[in-house]
Amino acid sequence: MTAEQETFKRFLEWSFEDHAEDIIRTIVWLNSHMVKIRREYPKEYLAYKALSNQELNQVICEVLLPF
Template sequence: MTPEQIIFRKYLEKIFMNENENIIKTIVYCNHNQEKMHREERRAYKSLTDREINQVVNEITLPF
């Protein structure tokens, strides 16, 4: 994973746990609350391609 993916993964994992491990709620939350991301998290997210974002989501949901 790239450094940006790692930053985004940490953010996404935190939200995923707060949303009771529901990936749909996690994605909706992230989409509606981008302004709550720290600058570093937002910068990392914006720099990722769709494929890289999907890889992060896959890494988080794979154990389930």
């Protein structure tokens, strides 16, 4: 995984845990709070924006794989 994927993976894992390990709620929250994420988590936001759809899907798979 790239450095951007690792950065976003850590953020996604944190958010996933914060939303009771519900990936749908996590993705909806991320989508609804992009302005807040850009302001409060600029490094993670830039990592997210740098990823292709395939790379994002790989991150999601990595987070969900243990389940």
